[in-house]
Amino acid sequence: MLALAVSVSLLGAGLDSLKSSGIDTSASGLLRLGVGKLIFEQTLGYWADSTDSSSGQQIYSSLGANILIANLPQLIVSALYLLYNDLLTRLRLSVEWASFYLTAHPLRVSVPQGQQRSTGFLQLPLWLNVPLLAMMACLHWAISQSIFYALVLSVNYSVDGGPTDFTVDGVGWSPLGLIISIAIGAALVLLLWLVCFLSKIPGGMPVARSCSAAISAACHGPEWDEEAPQKLLAWGVVGRGVAEGTQHTAFSSGDVQPLSEGGIYT
Amino acid sequence: MSCFDYVPVEGPFVQQLQDNATTYARLDPETCLKAYGSGYVSTYANVLLVTNNTVSRNVLNWRPANGGTDLGSDTWVCDGLGGGSRAGCYLNALVANAADWTSPGYSVILAANESCLPYKADQMYHIDHCLAQATPEFCSVFVSVPLLAVVVACNVIKLVCLLIALLGLRLNPLITVGDAVQSFLSRPDTTTVGFGLLDAVTIDRWTKSRTRQAPVLAGQGPWRPQTRRGSAAISRRRWLWCSIG
Numbered sequence: 001m002l003a004l005a006v007s008v009s010l011l012g013a014g015l016d017s018l019k020s021s022g023i024d025t026s027a028s029g030l031l032r033l034g035v036g037k038l039i040f041e042q043t044l045g046y047w048a049d050s051t052d053s054s055s056g057q058q059i060y061s062s063l064g065a066n067i068l069i070a071n072l073p074q075l076i077v078s079a080l081y082l083l084y085n086d087l088l089t090r091l092r093l094s095v096e097w098a099s100f101y102l103t104a105h106p107l108r109v110s111v112p113q114g115q116q117r118s119t120g121f122l123q124l125p126l127w128l129n130v131p132l133l134a135m136m137a138c139l140h141w142a143i144s145q146s147i148f149y150a151l152v153l154s155v156n157y158s159v160d161g162g163p164t165d166f167t168v169d170g171v172g173w174s175p176l177g178l179i180i181s182i183a184i185g186a187a188l189v190l191l192l193w194l195v196c197f198l199s200k201i202p203g204g205m206p207v208a209r210s211c212s213a214a215i216s217a218a219c220h221g222p223e224w225d226e227e228a229p230q231k232l233l234a235w236g237v238v239g240r241g242v243a244e245g246t247q248h249t250a251f252s253s254g255d256v257q258p259l260s261e262g263g264i265y266t
Numbered sequence: 267m268s269c270f271d272y273v274p275v276e277g278p279f280v281q282q283l284q285d286n287a288t289t290y291a292r293l294d295p296e297t298c299l300k301a302y303g304s305g306y307v308s309t310y311a312n313v314l315l316v317t318n319n320t321v322s323r324n325v326l327n328w329r330p331a332n333g334g335t336d337l338g339s340d341t342w343v344c345d346g347l348g349g350g351s352r353a354g355c356y357l358n359a360l361v362a363n364a365a366d367w368t369s370p371g372y373s374v375i376l377a378a379n380e381s382c383l384p385y386k387a388d389q390m391y392h393i394d395h396c397l398a399q400a401t402p403e404f405c406s407v408f409v410s411v412p413l414l415a416v417v418v419a420c421n422v423i424k425l426v427c428l429l430i431a432l433l434g435l436r437l438n439p440l441i442t443v444g445d446a447v448q449s450f451l452s453r454p455d456t457t458t459v460g461f462g463l464l465d466a467v468t469i470d471r472w473t474k475s476r477t478r479q480a481p482v483l484a485g486q487g488p489w490r491p492q493t494r495r496g497s498a499a500i501s502r503r504r505w506l507w508c509s510i511g
């Protein structure tokens with residue numbers, strides 16, 4: 001949200017500045033400016049003459065700073081990808097956990113033995129990961145067309161059509177590119193919220209998230225069930241509890257009974 | 267004698283432009299405005315504006331734009347609007363009225379004593395068409411060796427990390443929930459015995475409480491079968507971070 005807000009305010013400021021330079025900021029005007037193209041008088045960063053006037057050598061003193069400025073948004077978006085991947089991973093992890101309630105199926109582990117399944121994927125299934133990656137790729141591309149490093153070589157066509165007579169470099173930006181980036185970014189955040197709020201975690205098991213204490217609490221199976229991890233497992237009532245009048249819940253390869261509402265389980 | 271003779275460089279240059287005019291591309295006013303009004307001009311170089319007004323001289327005006335801040339500046343297409351500044355210079359409006367495009371010229375420059383007078387604002391000339399010098403495409407690839415080296419080094423490090431993760435997995439790692447369940451079933455955690463319904467929120471609350479007193483009833487409360495939203499899988503603090511980002 002912060003990234004989007006900053007982008008929108010930058011776009012607003014940029015459009016104001018375009019307008020004050022007399023550039024057409026209507027929809028058709030912005031389309032004409034296109035993406036990834038340098039608009040004269042509309043540059044950011046350290047815009048410098050890169051030619052050493054004494055030797056005529058190109059020195060690009062501003063290259064490093066300008067490349068950093070132009071690519072900073074890419075770094076931020078990469079960090080956001082990790083954040084979103086983490087969010088969806090936690091969601092799928094809880095869904096996988098809850099799926100064990102009364103339903104026997106194999107454990108999904110890194111090194112499978114017995115009836116266990118191998119991981120195949122870490123946590124995110126393809127139907128979630130592919131769209132996420134695709135949108136991220138589009139966002140990275142759109143940003144590369146919104147804020148970019150630019151090097152301008154002038155070609156002198158005066159009398160003899162002589163060589164380049166000066167070079168400048170800096171950071172260019174494109175309003176259309178920025179609008180596309182903001183649209184993709186907003187769609188991404190919206191989809192993420194939709195996935196998180198509309199998807200359901202089946203009831204039954206306590207939500208353990210990735211908390212090891214909560215996971216371990218569900219892993220006190222019946223004593224006879226030593227080979228349980230290699231077999232098909234389900235979670236539910238497995239027998240009498242430690243306290244009077246309670247029942248015990250755990251993972252087991254044997255029969256598990258449903259829990260009853262209001263019951264006390266240990 | 268042409269009045270441009272008094273400028274040693276540009277005088278012959280303008281003459282040369284006129285001499286080469288036959289090789290230039292003929293653009294109608296609309297195409298010409300679009301080509302020269304769009305920021306950096308990369309497909310055309312010099313341009314001659316040809317008027318269909320009756321004129322006394324063959325060169326009415328010239329404007330150098332080679333180098334410095336003038337490069338790529340498209341203000342000259344707005345010269346007909348007066349002032350030549352960008353304020354009020356809207357290319358779309360110019361293009362829409364391309365048939366009425368005018369540009370200032372100087373009808374009288376040569377003084378009686380054959381010396382040239384300083385420029386003065388003068389009348390507007392209607393532009394019939396442009397003669398533009400098409401430029402060959404100029405492509406080159408720039409490679410910054412230090413930056414390339416950094417990129418290569420980063421990728422090598424990444425590759426090494428991937429290989430270590432792929433080949434070095436001799437120990438049983440805890441990657442999935444299944445790994446954790448297997449581990450806890452094989453070696454039960456004695457501290458959580460008797461907390462059959464312990465959930466992450468309870469643990470979170472307990473570890474954050476000052477007394478850290480064991481929650482006697484936590485995880486042993488009455489059971490409710492409730493389907494939860496996906497967002498229940500994520501802690502509030504994490505939601506906050508994600509939403510801020």
